[in-house]
């Protein structure tokens with residue numbers, strides 16, 4: 001079965017990312033069977049032609065490859081080695097592709113369990129957003145058995161713009177965490193910069209536009225520019241999710257003795273985001289915490305009251 005063309009695909013996890021990704025797999029012509037812990041999110045996929053599976057374990061019965069896209073370490077363990085998980089009834093040769101952002105430590109544990117059952121386990125976290133997921137424009141970072149990666153090339157083509165094979169073990173997990181350190185760090189620094197500009201009386205919309213056209217312009221800032229200009233912090237990736245990724249970085253750094261003072265500080269402030277009721281806000285809403293700390297929100301309120 002290892003050389004067979006993959007046509008039957010299973011999908012676990014239909015959240016903000018999993019739903020558009022699975023829809024693209026279906027649209028690319030794969031025979032798709034889906035499972036989500038709570039049944040509601042399965043409905044839109046079923047209406048498009050996917051079949052519902054009663055459990056993650058059931059997907060192992062007739063699928064050549066099963067993708068998971070779930071929240072975190074606990075969720076990954078639950079849908080794989082947990083009761084009713086994918087590995088319960090899996091046969092040797094099954095390919096499991098996990099695209100979640102999780103720790104190298106738990107991923108390695110899942111890898112051992114997979115190996116014991118002859119499951120070919122690919123770590124395949126993605127870089128991109130809900131919008132790039134919908135547009136099939138994700139960048140997929142892959143590590144694990146090279147032959148399984150090769151076999152999944154058409155599947156990756158249905159989900160993303162490009163995939164990179166990075167090595168046989170947890171390389172993809174480390175690189176994904178490293179990229180998210182840069183993304184979270186950008187939100188932190190931009191938040192401070194915007195708050196300073198506000199203090200100096202710079203017009204908010206103009207300031208966002210200039211950042212987007214300045215020496216620090218980047219695809220990330222460009223992607224967030226409209227949302228920032230409108231002060232629309234509806235979550236594409238929440239502050240709580242970014243705090244989780246900072247934790248993944250700090251724990252991996254601790255284990256490997258890699259100092260990360262900047263990320264440690266950013267994590268503290270993202271704790272304050274959560275504590276101040278901003279955990280479910282988009283992580284670029286970090287600027288509002290800075291505005292509060294700088295007294296800018298208070299000044300805005302005073303000005304409104306005077307009007």
Ligand SMILES: NC(=O)c1ccc[n+]([C@@H]2O[C@H](COP(=O)([O-])OP(=O)(O)OC[C@H]3O[C@@H](n4cnc5c(N)ncnc54)[C@H](OP(=O)(O)O)[C@@H]3O)[C@@H](O)[C@H]2O)c1
Nearest residue numbers: 013014015016017037038070071075078100101129130237
């Ligand atoms: N959002 C982004 O922009 C983005 C970009 C790149 C990578 N990521 C990463 O991609 C992953 C998914 O993100 P998302 O934004 O799609 O998250 P999300 O919207 O919160 O969805 C999480 C999914 O995981 C499932 N889940 C959570 N805990 C579970 C458990 N214990 N057992 C079984 N299923 C469980 C949820 O099921 P229920 O529906 O039952 O709760 C849901 O399907 C995360 O690791 C995230 O860091 C996100």
